[in-house]
Amino acid sequence: MRNSSRAGFTREMLINPANEMKREAHETQRLRHINKIDEEVSTAQRSDSLVQSINQHFPSKWQIIAFVAGGLLSLIPMASAQTPADSDTEQVRRGEYLARAGNCMGCHTTRGGEPYAGGRKLNTPFGQFVTPNITPDNETGIGRWNSEDFWQALHYGKSKDGRYLYPAFPYTEYTKVTRLDADAIFAYLRSLPPVVQTNPPHKISSPYDNQFLLYLWRAQYFKEGVYQPDKSKSDEWNRGNYLVQGLGHCTACHTARNVLGASRDDKLSGGKIMGTHWYAPSLISPLEAGVGEWPIEDIVELLSTGINSHAVTSGPMATIVRQSLQHLSDYDLRSMAVYLKSLDEKRDNTPQKVRKMPEQVRQYVALGEKVYKEHCQNCHGESGQGVPGIYPPLAGNRNVTMRSPLNTIRNVLYGGYPPATAGNPRPYGMPPFQHFIRDPEIAHVVSYIRNAWGNIGSLVYPDDVDNSRGSEF
Amino acid sequence: MPMKFFAFILLAMISGLVSAAEPASAGIPDTLEERIKPCIICHRDADLIDRDAYFPRIAGKPAGYLYNQLRNFRDGRRYYQPMAILLENMSDGYMREIAEYFASQPYAYLEPVAPALSPDETKSVETLMYSGDPERDLPACSACHGEKLMGLQPAIPGLLGLPHAYLAAQFGGWRNGGIMRGQIPDCMSEIAKKLTQEEVNALVQWLPGLPASGQSAGADALTPELAQRCRTILSGQEVAR
Numbered sequence: 001m002r003n004s005s006r007a008g009f010t011r012e013m014l015i016n017p018a019n020e021m022k023r024e025a026h027e028t029q030r031l032r033h034i035n036k037i038d039e040e041v042s043t044a045q046r047s048d049s050l051v052q053s054i055n056q057h058f059p060s061k062w063q064i065i066a067f068v069a070g071g072l073l074s075l076i077p078m079a080s081a082q083t084p085a086d087s088d089t090e091q092v093r094r095g096e097y098l099a100r101a102g103n104c105m106g107c108h109t110t111r112g113g114e115p116y117a118g119g120r121k122l123n124t125p126f127g128q129f130v131t132p133n134i135t136p137d138n139e140t141g142i143g144r145w146n147s148e149d150f151w152q153a154l155h156y157g158k159s160k161d162g163r164y165l166y167p168a169f170p171y172t173e174y175t176k177v178t179r180l181d182a183d184a185i186f187a188y189l190r191s192l193p194p195v196v197q198t199n200p201p202h203k204i205s206s207p208y209d210n211q212f213l214l215y216l217w218r219a220q221y222f223k224e225g226v227y228q229p230d231k232s233k234s235d236e237w238n239r240g241n242y243l244v245q246g247l248g249h250c251t252a253c254h255t256a257r258n259v260l261g262a263s264r265d266d267k268l269s270g271g272k273i274m275g276t277h278w279y280a281p282s283l284i285s286p287l288e289a290g291v292g293e294w295p296i297e298d299i300v301e302l303l304s305t306g307i308n309s310h311a312v313t314s315g316p317m318a319t320i321v322r323q324s325l326q327h328l329s330d331y332d333l334r335s336m337a338v339y340l341k342s343l344d345e346k347r348d349n350t351p352q353k354v355r356k357m358p359e360q361v362r363q364y365v366a367l368g369e370k371v372y373k374e375h376c377q378n379c380h381g382e383s384g385q386g387v388p389g390i391y392p393p394l395a396g397n398r399n400v401t402m403r404s405p406l407n408t409i410r411n412v413l414y415g416g417y418p419p420a421t422a423g424n425p426r427p428y429g430m431p432p433f434q435h436f437i438r439d440p441e442i443a444h445v446v447s448y449i450r451n452a453w454g455n456i457g458s459l460v461y462p463d464d465v466d467n468s469r470g471s472e473f
Numbered sequence: 474m475p476m477k478f479f480a481f482i483l484l485a486m487i488s489g490l491v492s493a494a495e496p497a498s499a500g501i502p503d504t505l506e507e508r509i510k511p512c513i514i515c516h517r518d519a520d521l522i523d524r525d526a527y528f529p530r531i532a533g534k535p536a537g538y539l540y541n542q543l544r545n546f547r548d549g550r551r552y553y554q555p556m557a558i559l560l561e562n563m564s565d566g567y568m569r570e571i572a573e574y575f576a577s578q579p580y581a582y583l584e585p586v587a588p589a590l591s592p593d594e595t596k597s598v599e600t601l602m603y604s605g606d607p608e609r610d611l612p613a614c615s616a617c618h619g620e621k622l623m624g625l626q627p628a629i630p631g632l633l634g635l636p637h638a639y640l641a642a643q644f645g646g647w648r649n650g651g652i653m654r655g656q657i658p659d660c661m662s663e664i665a666k667k668l669t670q671e672e673v674n675a676l677v678q679w680l681p682g683l684p685a686s687g688q689s690a691g692a693d694a695l696t697p698e699l700a701q702r703c704r705t706i707l708s709g710q711e712v713a714r
C-alpha cells in the first residue's frame with residue numbers, strides 16, 4: 001500500500017488508520033469532482049444579523065423566555081403530553097428558540113443570504129442538494145402550507161405534494177420532535193417576512209434521483225416516531241436525549257454512515273461527515289470526545305462558549321456552537337450535558353503499555369520537533385501545555401491523538417478561530433500554515449504532536465496531508 | 474490516556490501553569506495584537522514580504538473599508554478561501570474591532586517602482602486619474618480616492634503602496650464578475666467594468682510608481698453626487714442588507 005519512499009519502515013510501524021479514511025476521502029473527492037461542487041459547502045451558515053436583532057430587541061426577555069421554555073418543557077417531560085395551547089406570540093417565540101436548537105437557519109440560508117430563503121448547497125456522495133425556501137412566500141416558499149403539511153415534512157419526511165424528501169434534510173432525527181414543538185416552529189416560520197427566492201434544483205446523481213429507491217431506503221432505514229421519555233431517567237436526562245437525538249440532530253454528523261448515507265445507528269459513535277473532510281468524533285468513546293469524565297460545567301462551557309480549559313471547537317462544530325448551541329438556555333445545555341455524560345462507554349482501565357518507539361519512528365517523529373519549535377511552540381507551549389481558555393493544550397488532547405488525524409491535519413493547514421460567542425467574544429486564533437509549511441513538514445509536525453509529551457498516535461505522511469485538503473468549511 | 478491527562482493537569486497545576494480564574498495568565502497579553510497573530514502571518518510589514526507577493530497591505534487603510542471587506546469575505550461576497558475560513562465564526566463586533574486595530578497601525582510603504590509605460594500611456598492614465606472621462610460617465614479616480622490618492626475616511630481605500638499583482642487581481646475580480654467583489658453592483662465595480670483592458674494594464678503599472686505619503690482625506694471631500702453613487706458601500710447597506 002505504502003510507496004517505496006517509506007521502504008525503511010517495517011509494516012507494523014506503517015499501519016496507519018488514516019488509510020481507511022483516505023480511501024473514503026478519495027471516493028468522496030472523486031464524486032465531488034464529477035458533480036462540480038465546491039463554491040458552496042456543507043456546513044452551516046452565517047446569520048448574525050438575525051441573532052443580533054433579537055438580542056437588541058429583547059435582551060433579557062429573550063433569555064427569560066428561553067429559560068422558561070426550557071423549564072416548562074421539563075416539567076412536562078415530553079411536551080407531547082398536554083400543555084395549554086400557547087398564546088400566539090408566546091408560540092412564535094418558542095418556535096424561534098426551537099428553530100435555533102434545530103439550526104434550521106444554518107442549512108436554509110446561503111452565505112450572506114436572506115435568512116430561511118434557502119439556496120444553500122449541500123454536497124454529498126449522492127449529489128448536490130439545494131435547501132428550499134421555507135419563508136412564507138406563496139410561490140417560492142411554504143406560504144401555502146398548513147401545520148399538517150409542515151408536520152408531514154418534519155415528522156415523516158414528505159413534502160406537501162407527497163414527494164418523499166431526501167434525508168439530507170435530517171427528518172430522520174427531527175421525527176423525534178413533538179407535535180407541539182413542530183407547531184411552534186411552524187408558527188415562527190409563518191411570522192417571518194416572506195422572501196421571493198427560487199432556488200436551483202438538486203443535482204442528484206443517478207440512480208439516487210429515483211423516488212422508488214428513496215421509498216426503499218426509507219423502509220429500510222427510517223424509523224418514524226416522536227421521542228418517548230424513559231420514565232426511569234431524570235427529566236434532565238430525557239430533555240437532553242430529546243435535544244441531542246432530535247432537534248439538535250447531533251447524530252447527523254456524529255455517527256458513521258453506510259454507503260447509502262444512512263446512519264449506522266444512533267449511538268453517536270463518530271464518523272466522517274458525508275461530503276466534507278471532517279471527522280466528527282465519537283461522543284461515547286473516552287478516547288475521542290466522550291465527556292463521561294468531565295464535570296457538567298465543563299461540558300456546558302464548551303457547548304455554549306466553544307472553548308473550555310482543555311478543549312476547543314473547530315470547523316463545523318464551531319459553526320454549530322455559533323449558530324445554535326450558544327443560544328440555548330442554561331437548563332437545556334445542562335440537560336444535554338447530563339445526557340451526553342451518561343453515554344460514556346466504560347473505559348478499559350488496564351494501563352496502556354508504554355512501548356519503546358522503534359528507532360526509525362523516533363527519528364521520523366523527531367523531524368517534527370524542529371517544525372514545532374519554530375512555528376507552534378510560541379502559542380502551544382514548550383511541552384504542549386497550551387494556555388487554558390486561550391491556546392488549547394496539545395499534550396493529552398484527544399482531538400490530537402484520535403485514531404483519525406484528519407481534523408488535526410486540517411487545523412494545521414487552515415488554522416481557525418473558535419466561534420465568537422457571548423462567553424468568548426474575542427477569541428484568539430490559529431494561523432493557517434498551508435502556504436508556509438510544505439506537506440512533508442506538516443506531516444512531520446502532526447506526527448510529532450501525536451507522539452510527544454506522552455501522546456500516542458499513528459504517524460502521518462505527506463499524502464495524508466494532501467488527501468485532507470478541500471471542502472473548506 | 475485519561476490517567477495521563479489528569480496527571481498532566483495535576484502537573485500543570487503544581488507548576489502553576491493552569492490558572493482557571495485568570496484566562497489571560499501565563500504571559501499571554503490580553504491584546505488585539507495577540508489575537509490577530511493569524512492575520513500577521515500574511516499581512517505583515519512589506520519588508521518581510523516579497524514585493525510581488527499577492528498579500529495586500531491592510532495597515533493604515535480606512536477602518537470602514539477594512540470592516541466592509543471582512544464582512545464581504547465572511548459572507549461570501551468576496552472570495553479568498555484562507556480568509557473565509559478564519560472569519561467564518563466571527564461576529565460583526567469583533568471584526569469591527571479588528572478593522573479599527575489595523576486602520577490605526579503605521580505602515581512602511583513599498584518603495585515606488587518606475588513603470589515601463591510610453592509617454593502616451595502615461596498621459597492617458599493621468600487623465601483617467603485626475604480628470605476621468607465624462608463621455609463614459611467615469612469620474613476621476615481622485616474624486617473618490619482623494620487628491621493624493623490616499624483614500625477618504627471611512628470607507629474608500631488609498632491606491633498607493635499596493636503591489637502590482639494585487640491591483641491586477643482586484644480589477645480582474647470586478648470586471649469578470651465572478652465571486653470576488655462581484656455579486657452586488659457598486660460604484661467601484663461599475664467603474665472597473667467600463668475601463669478597457671489596456672487602461673487597466675497601464676494603471677496597475679502606473680500606481681505602484683507613485684510614492685505614498687500623507688493621510689487619507691476626510692469624508693467631506695466627497696461630492697454628494699459621488700457619495701450617492703457609492704451609498705451601498707458607504708452606508709454599510711451592501712452588507713447589512
